[in-house]
Amino acid sequence: MARQTAPPAPAPEIFLDWEIFASALEGLSALEREVVWMSVLNPAADADKMLHLDEKTVAATMGKAQELLRGRSDRWSADMLAQNRPLLAKTAAALAPKDCPEPKQFLRLLDGQITWRGRLEVEHHMTLCWRCVDQMCRFREVSALARLSSPLSDSAAEPYWTALGLRTAAPPLWKRLFGMR
Ligand SMILES: [Zn+2]
Known part of the structure; x- marks a missing residue:
């Protein structure tokens, strides 16, 4: 994906510590976290x-997140979140998994093929785990991309599955994700 090959970003003027980021946004819902994280991954x-x-x-969710960060930071600027994007993305992806749902649960959620209880469990977990917010947002990006483009062949889809660690996903599920119903 493009952002993985982008040149290194300049160091942020104001460093946003991961602990501050995570604790400031502790009270956000799964969906609110996804809004914030989408802006971190891909503005x-x-x-x-x-x-x-x-x-x-x-916009309201981003405003709320900015206020929460402002309340927790000694130094704050409106573009502090933007400046720290690459660092935050890297940190979340490197977090150790802790009772994380199987990746296919995220696909099922996107696909509407998840039980009500399953959905609640995934969403609750996302209020505790930025690693999974990161995963979910990446799935959404791939899924949106797949909807925009013509259906990918198996070989064209392969790099996405490798990147997402989903080589073993059941074919019917990922065929649906890529519009090959
Ligand atoms: Zn997790």
């Missing part, structure tokens, strides 16, 4: 469309 992404929210809700 150009249409977070509202990917999350099926309106633009106002996304």
Whole structure:
């Protein structure tokens, strides 16, 4: 994916410590976390469309997150989150898994093929685990990309599955994700 090959970003003017980030946003719901995380992963992404929210809700959620960060930080600036994007993304992806759901649970959630209880469990877990918020957002990106492009062949889809650690995903599930119903 493009962001993985991008040149290294300049060091942030104000360093946002991961502990501060995580503790400031502790009270956010799974969906609110996804809004914040989408902006961290890919500021150009249409977070509202990917999350099926309106633009106002996304803007309000970002405002809320900024206020929470401001309340926890000694030094704060409006673009502090933006400056720390690469660092935050790297840190979340490197967090140790702790009782994390199977990746296919995220796919099922996206696909609407999850039980009500399963959905609650995944969403609850995401309020405790930024690693999984990160995973879910990456799945949403791939899924949105797949909807925009023509269906991918098995070989074209392979790099995505490798990147997502999903080589073993059951074919029917990922074929559905890539529109090969
Ligand atoms: Zn997790």
